[in-house]
Amino acid sequence: SSELTQDPAVSVALGQTVRITCQGDSLRSYYASWYQQKPGQAPVLVIYGKNNRPSGIPDRFSGSSSGNTASLTITGAQAEDEADYYCNSRDSSGNHLGVFGGGTKLTVL
């Protein structure tokens, strides 16, 4: 197995830009995917691969990666972006997407 580390909480002023990071050795070899989860709801995929958004995800969400760190950036954060965000990647065996970060609680002020 391997680990992905996220900051537990981040805040951003309405309309400003925020970056949520995810660190782990596996990210040197594999892309991270990012999920948004609002209270009482299932996770929703927001970013996958190098920097791709599924259909329906606003273009204010973007992803990037450097070395052992993957980042999710929200440019012009909206009130509805307040949620928990999780990164995910393959485990050390590379056989499956077996590792999630601990999650980052995003507060929009």
Added chain:
Amino acid sequence: EVQLVESGGGLVKPGGSLRLSCAASGFTFSSYSMNWVRQAPGKGLEWVSSISSSSSYIYYADSVKGRFTISRDNAKNSLYLQMNSLRAEDTAVYYCARYQQYCSSTSCNGDAFDIWGQGTMVTVSS
């Protein structure tokens, strides 16, 4: 509409068993690997198990290995998780999730759990 619907959760005593089901619709179920992911109350997401499209490859988290069994029935468009020897720490919402690999004819650009069910709650308590 692409959809995953879990069922089978409930209250069970420590040491007991439970079988979760996930019904898929709106896509060719037999073409996709599937996964179970759980979330304990107030905690983060934890991957539990994965099964390839033809059931040839199966993986488990160390925390459930030897106690949980993942399976699927492609004829019924269904995914299952048999949970035995349940412990208090297995208490969680259990989600089924579809695995998607994003590849073209020449390269791949990542993979992800692209579709999730609404989850089913499992509570292990005496």
